[in-house]
Amino acid sequence: MTIPTRSPSKLERIDASLIAKYKRREITSFELASATGMNASYLRRAIDRDPVQPRPNKGALIAARKAYRLSIAHLDAAEIANMAHVSLRTAQRIKQQAAKLAPTAQNNAPPSDELHRTN
Numbered sequence: 001m002t003i004p005t006r007s008p009s010k011l012e013r014i015d016a017s018l019i020a021k022y023k024r025r026e027i028t029s030f031e032l033a034s035a036t037g038m039n040a041s042y043l044r045r046a047i048d049r050d051p052v053q054p055r056p057n058k059g060a061l062i063a064a065r066k067a068y069r070l071s072i073a074h075l076d077a078a079e080i081a082n083m084a085h086v087s088l089r090t091a092q093r094i095k096q097q098a099a100k101l102a103p104t105a106q107n108n109a110p111p112s113d114e115l116h117r118t119n
Contacts, residue, residue, distance in 0.1 A: 011046055023049050073098030
């Protein structure tokens with residue numbers, strides 16, 4: 001009596017390099033499905049992947065963007081729109097916000113040496 005050989009499962013038929021790329025998130029389940037001819041939702045459920053890494057702190061990103069926009073606020077609105085990748089109206093708002101903050105920043109700035117020399 002011979003023991004029947006087991007046929008490979010669906011996942012065993014997929015190339016190991018494709019599965020490795022999918023696990024490293026280099027390709028999506030749709031790309032893997034198109035390469036293998038299998039259903040994308042089946043592949044997502046059948047292949048375990050590590051959880052997605054948390055994204056950077058959104059508050060820090062917003063603060064960095066605001067600081068960058070204020071640093072280029074002295075330029076023309078068209079240049080701000082080009083450099084900050086915003087619309088022209090948003091560039092005008094950036095200039096307005098910088099104009100509101102400028103007097104406050106000057107009052108809080110430490111005195112410069114040239115203005116307060118006593119000879």
